[in-house]
Amino acid sequence: MSRCPLFPTLALLWTALCAVPGAALAADAGDVRCDAMPARALPDPAACQSLSGLRLAADASADQRAEALVVLAKSRRKAEDHAAAEEALDCAESVLAGQGAASARHALVRERGNLSYVLDKMPEARAHLECALSLARAAEDREAIASDINAIGTTLRRLGDYQGALRAFMRSLDMQRAQGKVSASLYNNIADVYRERGDHDDALRYYREARRIYLDDGNRRQSAHVLESMAVVEMAKGRPREAAGSLQDALAIYRETGPHEYELRATGRLIQAALAQGDIAAAQRWKASGLAVAASYADPLPAVFQWQVARLDRVSGDPSAAVVRLRSALPNVGEYETEHVELLQELAQAQEALGDRVAALDTLRRAHALAQKSAKAKYDTELGWLRTMFETAERDRTIARLESDNQRRQAEVRQRTLLLWLTVAIAVATMLGGWLMLQRRRQRERLVEAARLARKEEALVRYRRETSALAEDRQLLQALLDSREDAVCLLDAEGVVLAANRAACIALCVESRGLVGAPLSERLPSGEGDPLRAALERMEDATDQQLDLVLDDARRLRARLSQWPQGDGLIVCELSVPANAETIDAPPTPAAPEREASTEPDEAVDTAASEGASMHDSRVREEFRRSLVELMLSSLEAWERATGTGRLELAEKSRIWRVAVDDGRVRARAMERYLGLARLPQNPRWRDVVRTGYYVLEHCAMEPEVRERLQRQVDAVLAYTRRNALV
Template identity: 50%
Template sequence: MSSVCASAQAAAQCDPPRAARTLPQPALCLQRAKIAPTAADGGAAALFAQAKSQLEAGRLDEAERALDCAEAVIGNPGDAGLRYELVRRRGILDFRREAVPQALTRFECAAALSAELGDRAATARDLSNVGAALRRLGDFRGALRSLTASLDIQRARGEVSGAVLNNLADVYRELGETEPAMRYYRDALAAYRAKAEPVEAAHVLETMAEVALDTGDARQASAWLQEALAAYRADGNRVYELRVHDGLTRVALSQGGIAQAQRWSAAALALADAWKLPLPPALQLQIARTAQLSGNTAVAAARLREALAAVPEGDPMRVALLEALAAAQESAGEAAAANATLREAHAKAIALARAQHDRQLDWLRVRFESAEQQRTIAALESENRLRSAQFQQRTLMLWFAGAAGLAAVLGVWLLLQRRRQRERLREEARRVRHEEELARYRREADALAEDRSLLQALLDSRDDALCLLDAEGQVLAVNRAGRLRLGAGDEEGLVGQPLAGFFDEAGGHALASALERMEDSAAQRLSLATRQGRPLIAALEPWSGGDGLVVLALQPSDAATTAGAPIAATAATDATDATDATGAEPGVVVGAASVAAADGAADAAMRDGFRRSLVELMLATLEAWERATGTGRLELAEKSRIWRVNIDDGRLRARALERYLAVSKLPRNPRWRDVLRSAYYVLSRCDGLPADSRAALQQRVDAVLAYTRRDAMV
């Protein structure tokens, strides 16, 4: 009975409060669903089956209504097994709706409930779902941990499912480890075939074909796709059969077989027309590519526009379809339309990346809130234990007071016992507090990732007003004191805005000029005035982490300081005064000066070598980019988004990048991390780069990294 109650309480924590979701009347919703209530579960099992069929058909709202009806039928707390099934299926629904953080929470709760119920097979399945959700959130280490735990449970039971093996293979594939991915795919294929599940085995064959095609083995990919196609045809599954044509067309195009690709495209169109099936966007893309390579650019463009009209806004395939449409428009001589389509594709790609980032931040927020709740619970438990120990101590003291009338020997003995008991209680209290602190640190270390929210919290803990800016003056983080100094409230978002907009016109120009000089100065101080006329002193210095970021400290200034005028700052040290202050003999001073001069010369030589290596790396990066792409530095700056492109006298220039093409122009505080990022961008994006150029560029990168590993460069 206690296990059932605990399971019901855990399931309630996985669902929002009842006020946030209105449940229907059980009798009415069962009548609408055409399900008769049963004595065993009231019709909940039939509702779960209906929700599953609705989910497989893509009708997510109908599936949610079926689950709401099942929850109303089950009641609160209800049967523990039915509550578990409800939580698991709501997690699957959230996963299909791309609400991955919420789905992860429900999957973890389902795993906890199945463990309490003692259902090892269900626990293994839930851990596999947890791994799939973590993989979607980018936590590959956590995904491998959950999937491996699921696999261990299944192996202990002697029933290994192909699903967990396939999920493990997907994780290794996304990590770029092809060999272990293919090993798990083969194990999943064998598991499905052993259980006589040909359709699932065909799914694995499709994925294996994609991996083979990505690695250049088009012949093996074609063989696996043909095998999957035969399985789908034998099963009569026309939807999956149509999907295989996408891979077969892609394989034919990769081998240069345009005629074969045309045959597969025609077969796909005939199959879709015969069974009145919608063409998948990926297949539409391959058919359009085939038409364009065959010289039918207009047909390809029409096919791509038709696919774009059917694809939802949030589908990642829109980016690939738009890029293919831009290529078709360019081939047709429609340069303006091609540029507009490419811009739209770029905007869609950025939106998808931001959506993924938002999901990860949402997940981190949920993890943080969960960690805080656990910390609060643990603190209350620790306080309860301490109070219990104090109560026991008071009880012992009363008992000792009552026994004080005993013999002197007994009194002495009791006194010693009392002292020993007090020492044990103090030791126990210290141990409990110590264990609690260790547990809290471990939970916070496991639950929190290092991101901008942590940086914000760190800045907010400082009393002085601080801002973190990029090289262009955009605000990356600002603490509460900084917002107060700038005259911005907590509700006004500063992050992502130019800081110059919070000062008057003169102060904004002065700040912009100071930021342009930051690469050649160690620190600057300015007198500025906010839009409200409040005078401030701004101290700028490079961030120790590099990347061209600037730390700006704001202090109040007296009214006599003129807004926008730079304040002189002296950093030189009088060598004569320093020598006199030491009180050392002349010979000792000369010796120390000689050692210092030698060290300074060594440091200067090393720094000169580093600066030369940095310029050589930037020149080699541009040369490799131009050789691989046929474009110049402006295209590199625009596509990599590492360097800013400016407009000077009506023409585009990458002034920041150009300063890294000569040692004489190199800034005093070079953004060496951006140079390395540029090199890595070229190495990762330019597939057509010759092997000798790639090796030479890598040598330049290694040379710069060798300098950065030394203490003088870090």
């Protein structure tokens, strides 16, 4: 069963690669091109003569020098001196300089693939091995072809492409059978694929074939490795007794042939088999045997041995010894090795057995994170290689298509020339049509812009007219207030003085210019303005309030707050001196003239007329209140559509409505009262509603119909105020 990538991009690339004939196995010699290999900086061939271990004849040819350098690189690779091995290969490539015999170039590329495989660079290894395969096919070297396909299959298995690896191995098996000799390593590789796919019976069958060939060739150590792999399969099948038998045979061979690392690894697996059978005594004997061998072992102990000994210590009731052993073993195991995760998991179990659940949980988290990191790195590597293969396959397919089309193009030159001229004519016509459409669009945009400017100019004219009317109204209001002898101020809902007569300025000891436009509370000493502000907040639902004010010179004034008779949200503040306070230097307020008595018929007529007028005013007033609510709702709706924000943002940015924290929530309570007719204050602040409408009209982009409707609602509110009150 093929192993499918988990990521969508990986799945897409995988599907595309599967659609390319022979992409996984490089079935044709042209499928993989060696010129696609990345370029590298090469040393000077003369400097390569001094490499240690290099034996060359004085008259050696370039091919002979390159082959000697490849042999030197192979020996250094086996000695795990990877940097020196790569240096020798670079020298071999520099000596060949892209020329030389096919056998020399094949040996060089194949050894680069082997070195990349050892360094766990699977994509680079596969690229080098497939390049070597193309060279072997070009040279028709069937033995090298079979060997290269086998190596490619091994690389595919490391990349997680088990289906591709199995195809490669089977193809190599067919070729080797045709030659009359099958290598044991090929059988072993096929068995490894079946084991990792979970097909245990086929894995055991191929492992037995590999072991038989190794024994026939006298390679007992490799046969012991096969026995170890067979034991792993037997353990996976739940047959620890058979696994223990295979491991004991392998251990006997390792004791004869060495090295100690293999002996300790087999001992660790024997401990695992004994624990699987529940035989603690046998596990203890294997532990003692392994520790006796480890006493003379200078290198770090194998991870599998450390893991199983730690398991035995934990099962035997000594988890502290298991923790010590596992912590000493972890630094010697690579982060991306499977044994690292297994050691961490065993460490977590030992810590839990000690009662340290916090440390156990932390260790499990580390193991889980490491497993995820390892899986992601593996899939990233596979994704990168698949993407490279996809791009290479697409490039090769494009090249092949272009080469096949080139033959037809020679006969189609005239037709293509005519097609070219036709294309040019169509392009010119298209450009001309596009230019005409662009000019038409720009003309429409200019007309729209001219209409917008005309509407803007009309609005400016209207605003200037409203400003002029407002100035006249203010002058008239000021004249009316100055005609009164009592001290009177006209305030808005926030307490800002809109107008004040001379008597009020004298009472507050301030000039008119310094009083109008500023809050009245600023003319009071610190702390004395709070009662005034509180009273102003209550005026929306009150008709009359009275309070005493203390001035800077300790004089006291009595302020009587009442609503503006026309109900437009303004407040009349009448100032007077309390009876028990000092009088202010102002002319006395004349007594109101007494009304003359009227006859009864006249009173009846006046009463009827006043009732009719009251009913009319009530209906008009109700229409005005409804207009206010509609204007506020329309302004909020236009704001939300244009900005995507709500009422709180409108209140904050316009600075018209106050935002406060109420029971842990940020609210604009004053604004919210104007969003419903039932909650609308008795004395609404219609100026703030109109200001809100103008703010939305100025700062929000909206459709012309919406703008006109909002402007009509503003004009309707203003029309009522002009009929009933002075602004």
